[in-house]
Amino acid sequence: MSSVHQESLFTLEDLLNLSPQDTYGFFFNTLDIRPFLKVVSKKFVLGAPTQLNYTAMLRSLFIRVIERIPTIKDLRKRLKQSVEFNLNCGFTGSDRIPSEATYSRLIQKLQGSAVFEQTQEALVRLAFQEGFLDASTVAMDATHVESRDRQPEKKKVDVEELPTEIPKKKRGRKSKAEREKWLQEQLEIEANRPLFEKKVEEQLPCTFTQLRGQIPLAPEWGVKKNSAGKNVFWYGFKAHLLVDCKSQYILTALLSSGSINDGKMAIPLLKMLAEHHPELEVKQVLADAGYDLAPIYKQVEGMGAQALIDYNRRKESLVEGKDKYFRPVCKEGNSYRYDSCDAKYNTLKYTQPKECTSCPFNDGTCQKVFKIKRDSDPRKYTVPARGSDGYYDLYKKRTAVERVHAYLKEYFQLNNMRHRGTKAQVDFYFSCLTYTASKLTVDRWNQTLERSAKKVS
Template identity: 55%
Template sequence: MTIIRQTSLFGIQELYKMEPTQRYDSIISEIDVDRIFHEVNKKSRRGAPVELNYAAMIISSFIRIVERIPTIKDLVKRLNDDFVFKLNCGFLVSDETPSEAAYSRLLTKLSDSSVLEEEQKKVVLQAIVEGFISDNTVAIDATHFEARDQAPPKEDKPKTEPKKRGRKPKEEREQWLLEQAEIEANLPLYEKKIEAQLDVPLTDLRAEVPQAPKWGIKKNSEGKNVFWYGYKGHLAVGTSSQYILQSLFSSGSLNDGKAAIPLLKGVKELALSSLRYQTMDAGYDYEPIYEQVHRMGNQSIIAYNKKNEREPIGFDKYFAPTCFREHSYRYDSFDANYETLKFTRPKECSSCPLANEGICQKVYKVKITQDLRRYTAPARGSKAWRTIFKRRTAVERVNAYLKEFFQLNNVRYRTGKRAKVHFDMITLIYNASKLAADRMNARLNQHKTA
C-alpha cells in the first residue's frame, strides 16, 4: 500500500497510486451504496423481473469517474473486455454485462431522486465528526462547463417601443410602479433580486434552481468576456480541509451571486462550530449576501466592487477614517460583543504639527452593522483581511482538480437533470476520496505514534 504523506488535496493522488481493488474499496466504502440501491431498485413485484445487478451498476458508475472512462459505451466495453475489472466493480461471474440502455435507465432513476445530495451531506458530516473538517474559513466560487449539445442559434429579441423621455406624471408613475411590483412578484425565484432569497427555506431554494443548458458569460483573467453554452457548478469549500461542504448545479446563465445564499444556508445547516469567515470574489459583492453571512454569525471577506460609486468624504478607499491631513487611520481590533471596529491614529501623527491641537480623534470606532458591505471584521485593507482573502484560492484549486481528474468537463448527457447527476457523482466521489485519504493518514499517524 502506498503511504499517504499528508492530509492535503494531493493526498488523493497518493490514494490513486494504490492497486485498483484497494483503491475502489477505500473510496466506495465511504458511500452508502445500499441506500442508493434501495432508491433505484424496483419497488413492485409486478412487471418484468429484474435481472441486472443494480448495486454493481452503481459501483461501476462511480468507478467510471475514478478511472476517467469518458463514456458509458467505453465503460460497457471495458466490462466486457476486462474480466478482473468487472469483478472489481462488484459483478458476479454469472452476471451479464448491463447495456448502455440499462445504465441510461439507472441515471433516469437517480435524476428523479435526491439520494446523491443526501449521501454528499452524510460524507461531509462524517468527516466533521471524525475531526477532518475544522475550518474557520469557507471559500465560495463558481466554475463553468459546456453542455454536450451544440448551442442553439440565438433568437432575435423583439424590438420594443422607444421609451418616452422626461419624467412621468405622478399618477402615471404610481401606476407604472404597481405594474413593475406585480411583474417582480410573479417572476421565478432566481429571476428576482437576490434579497428575495433571504427568507426562503433551503429546500425551496434548491428545488427552484434552473438547470437547463443556457448561454453564460464570464470575464477571464485577462479581463475579456468568455461565452459558453452549458452549466455552472457552484462550490463552498473548506479552505484548510478542502472538502466540498456544499455544491449547487445550475444553468450557465445564472448569476454567481444568486447561488451564494443557498450555499451559505447549506453550510449553516452543517453547524460547523469552528467557522468564522466566508470569503468570495467581487462577483458576490451584494448586500443580501453580507446580510446572510451576518445572520450566520460569521464575517464576510468579499472583494469590493465599486459599481460606479463615489468614495465617501473623510474615508479612504478601504472605508477607514482619515485625519485632517487625509492620512488613513490604522485598524486595531474588533470587539465582537459590540460588533465594533477600532481604528487608531495614523503613523504620520508622530511628526504631524497638528497632533496636539485636538483637531483629530485619537481613536475611531465604527459598528459594522452601520454598513455590512463596507465594514468587515477584520477591516478592509488590513493585513489580516488580505491574509484571509488569499485562502479563497482553495476553491479555485478544487474546481481545477474536478475538471482535470474527475471529468467535470466531460458532460455526456443532453438534459440538465442528467447533467446534474454527473455533477453530484463527481462531488460525492471527490469528498469520498478525501475522506478515504484522511482516514489512511490518521491510521498512519497512529502507527507512528505507537
C-alpha cells in the same frame, strides 16, 4: 542513537495512481452504496425477477469517474475487453454487460431522488466527527461547466410579420394617472418574475427547500471574466461550491444554469449549510467581489459568522476623509490603523497612524482614535477591517475553493458532463460525491500512517 521519522503524506493523486484493486477497495470502504441500491432496486417481490447486477452497475459508475472514462459507451467497452476490470466492478461470470439504455434508466432513477445529497451530508458529518474538518472558515465560488446540448440557433425574423408602421412614443412627461398605471404594471411584472430573476433580498425569507425547487437547471449562455479581465462565454451550467478552507471538503454544492449570477446562488448555499449541518460552527465566509451584496452579508450574520468579501465599487467614488479601504485618514493623508472590534457595541476601532508621531504639521488636533459602527455599512466595515493584515491573511484562504474546482475538473470529470439537460445534474453529483469520498479515504489513510509511525517510534 535516535532516529528521525519524516511524516508520510498520502494525497488524492497517490490514491488515484494506486493499483485499481487497492483504489476501489479503499474507496468503497468509505462510500456506502446501499442507499443507492434502495433507490434503483425492485420495490416489490412480485413480478419477473431482476436479472441486473445493480451493485456492480453502481460501482462501475463511480469507478468511471475515478478512472476518467469519458462515456458510458467507453465504460461498456472496457468492461467487455478487461476481465480484471469487470471483476473489480463487481460483475460475475454469469452477468451480462448492461446496455447503454439500461445505464440510462438507472441514472434516470437516481436523478429524481435525494440520495446524492443525503450521502454527501453523511460523508461530511463523518469527516467532522472524525476530526478532519471544523468548517470555521469556508469559501464559496462558482465555475463554468460546458453542456453537451446543441447551442440554440439565432431566431430568424420574418419580415412579413413586422409591423408596417411603428407607433411613435408620446413625448414629454406622463400624466399622473399614466405614471401610476405604468408603476402598477411594473410592480405586477416584478411580482410575476421567477425567484432567481428577482433581487437577491427576495431569497432571505425563503427556506432552502423553497429555493432549491426554483433553481434554473436548463443550459444557458454564461459569461465570466478570466484572469486577464476578458469576458469568456460558454453554453451550459455553473457549479457552485461551499468549501472548508482548511481541509478542502465540499460542504454544499449546487448546479444552475450558466446565466445565473454567482451572487444569486450564495444564499441557497449558505441556507443549505445551516439546515443540513447545524453541527458546524462557521466563523468566516470568504468570497470574491461577485458576492458583494448586502443580503449576503445579512444571511452570513444571521448564521453568527463574519463575511469577508472583496469590495465591488460599482463605479462608486472615494469617500472624502477615507482611503480606498474606508479607513479614516489624517490631515497629511496617512491612513489610520485598524486596532480591534468591540463585539458588544459592534464597532471598529482605528488608532492614529505611526507617521503622526513624527509629523511636523501635527499640532495635537488630529483625532487619536476613530470608532465606526459596522451597522452603518456592513459591506465597507468587515471584521477584520479591510486593508488590515488580519484581513489579508484570512482572505488568502479563499483560494481553497478554486483548488477544489481544479481537482474536480482535472481528476473527477466535472468538465466532461456527458448527459444533456437536467440529467447533467447527476454527472455533477457523481463528481462531487466521488471527490468527497476520496478525500475522506485519503484522510483516514494518513491517520493510519501517522498512528503506525508513532507506534514504531
